[in-house]
Amino acid sequence: MDMTHKKAIYYEDIRGKKPVKEFITKFDEKTKAKILARVEFLETHWHEARRPLVDKIDKDLYELRVAFAWNNVRVIYAYMFKNYIVLLHGLQKKRDKIPENDKLMARKRMIDFQIRFNEGRINLR
16 A cells, blocks of 8 residues: 555454444435445545545544535544554534533444554455
8 A cells, every 4th residue: 555545444353243334334325425436436545535525633543534414424543553543433423512421432342442452463465
C-alpha cells in the first residue's frame, strides 16, 4: 500500500461482531451506498479530507460525516497500524456534539483492537 492510500477496516470484537458494519446495514440502500462511498473516498483522500466530510473529535478519534436532509450519520474512526482506518463506532447524531458515551465506546474499541493486535490475535491481510 502506498503512503497516499489507507485501507478502511471494521473493528471486530472478540466474538467476531463488527458493530459499524451492522450499524450501516440497518439503513436503506441509498443511505448505505452514500456511507460506503464516503468510506471509500476517505481511503484515498484521508490526507486532504476536511470538514464537512470529516472532523477531529478527540486526540486520535475522527468522525466521518454523512448528512441527509433527515439524518446525520457519523462513523467514528481512528488511523491505526500505519496504513489502516479502523471504523470503530456508528451513530445517528441528534445534537451538535457527539455524546461522550459514544466517544468512550469508540475509544474502548480502539484500545481493545490495539491490544489484541499487539498480542498477535488480529491478522490484517
